[in-house]
Amino acid sequence: MKKEREKYYKVKSEVEVKFKAKLMQLVEEGEVIDLSTQSTEIQRKWLIKRFHENREKAYYALQLNQKAIDAPKTLALPNKADIEKLKSYTSLERHPRFMYYHKFTTNKDSIEVGWYDTEQTNCALDITSQEIYEELIEPIKIKLGKKEVNGRKKKPNDNPYRIWNLLKEIAGEENAKCVEEIAKTKKYHSQVDKKAKTIKDKEAKKEFWALERLKMIENIGALRQFYTDGEIAQAIVKNECNSTFMFNYCWDIIEVAIASKEREVYIYRESEDGEIDWMFKKYMKKPAKLVDGKLQEAYIEQLERQANYTNFNVGGLTGAGVGINDMINITSREYVNKKGEIIISYDVYVNGEKLGFIYPNSIKSELKDSYTVKNASLEGKYIKMKVA
The missing domain is CATH 1.20.5 (Single alpha-helices involved in coiled-coils or other helix-helix interfaces)
Structure with missing residues (x-):
């Protein structure tokens, strides 16, 4: 292969x-016109002309897209003939390239397309993603790829130097035990990576990685109870952790380093007086402030969805205890409410002892007979539970 x-x-x-x-x-012979050398007005006219030439196809594709979106309400999906007609509109054998980059967004669990399942096209999103890569990402990779650590060159696709330098800003004195703990997690990550390569089923591999990443995030988070952020930052640099490791498991520490001092941050705001002309609009570069994007929380929620975690609230507490990694069993029972309606209630048991019942409005998906507790916190009169 x-x-x-x-x-x-x-x-x-x-x-x-x-x-x-x-x-x-x-x-050069004048047989073909390079639009990139033409004025904005000529480019605009060409785009309008191409839109009119293809508007029937575009509207049909939009109609099918809306039909698929409304399917849960209408119970009507696009049929095979619809899809075949849509396929005739393009010569593409694979997905457009921009769909590969979707895996790096917060919604990546909804769709993930491999690099070799895509091809570069002339659509606007492909052109834009290619420009971003060539003008912003590739120059950084080339520049940083020349650096060495202890005489060993790092691969261009993994350049942790800037993150290391950032962490050095808050790094404290070396703590041998902390260095050892980070080394253990780094080694465990390598072992998980090897095991993941033996899993052939794509969904099973995604679930496996999600569960393991949640464990490693929890491991790094637990270290903050025993070591300072400065000691952990120093240990990360000492172990020469790569970018993937740091971004996936150590983001909270990176955030502390970012917030440790004032940073120059800029945004590009649309403005009629802007000096930057892009996609027929003008933009102005303006100073801004960093905000807490809750990135670690969003990433954990994404992993929990991929790991098929289930959340619900347990009320009617009996006083029985429950902790992380406890096995719980769920049984259903019927009762008649004041309106004479038959209602199904779900009771939770730990080691054969009843813990309470699940609040109906907290059930978001079909329940299984048993789960392992991943997190349980007392919130007043009920327990907020996360299980898998």
């Missing part, structure tokens, strides 16, 4: 070189 892929990209590269050479020749 690897040889076939290398052969494919070698041929693809050769074809691209020849195509670009021919294209430049046609541009």
Whole structure:
């Protein structure tokens, strides 16, 4: 498979070189117009012309999209004939490239497309994502990829130097025990990575990674009870943790480092007097302030969804105890309310002892017969429970 892929990209590269050479020749001869060299007004007219040429197809695709969105209410999905007609509108054999980058967003659990399942197109989102990569990301990778740590060059796709330098701003004195704890988690991450590669089923692998990442986030979080943020920051740098490790498991520490002093932050705000012209609008660069984006919380919630965690509240407490990693059993029973309606109630048991019942309005999905408790906190007269 690897040889076939290398052969494919070698041929693809050769074809691209020849195509670009021919294209430049046609541009020089005046047979083809390079729109990037034309005025904004000409580009705008070309886009309007292309829209009118393809508006019937665009509206049909939009109609099918809306039909799929409304399916839970209408119970009517686009049929096979609809999809086949839609496929005839494009010559693409794979997804457009921008869909690969969707995996890096907060909604990535809803869809994840592999790099080799995509191809570069001329759609606006592909062009924009390519510009972002070439103008912002690639220069950083090239610049940082030249650096070395202890004589070893780091791969261009993993450049932790800036994060290390940021953490050094708050790093305290070296604590040998803390360094050892970070080393253990780093080693555990490598072991998890090896095991994950043996899992063939895509969904099973995603769930496996989600569960393990939650464990490692919890491990790093627990260290803050015994060590200062400065000691943990120093231990992360000492262990030369890579970017993936730091962003996935140590974001709270990174946030402390970011907030440790004033930072120059800018935003680009739309303005008629703006000096930056992009996509037919003008923008002005203005100073701004960093805000708490709750990124760690959002990431944990995302992992919990991928790990199929279930949340509910337990009331009617009997005084029985429950803790993390306890096994709970759920049984259902029927009763008649004051209106004469038959209601199903769910009781929770720990080691055969009744804990209480689940508040109906806290049930968001179908319940199983048993779970392992991942988190349980007393909130007044009820227990807020997270299980898997």
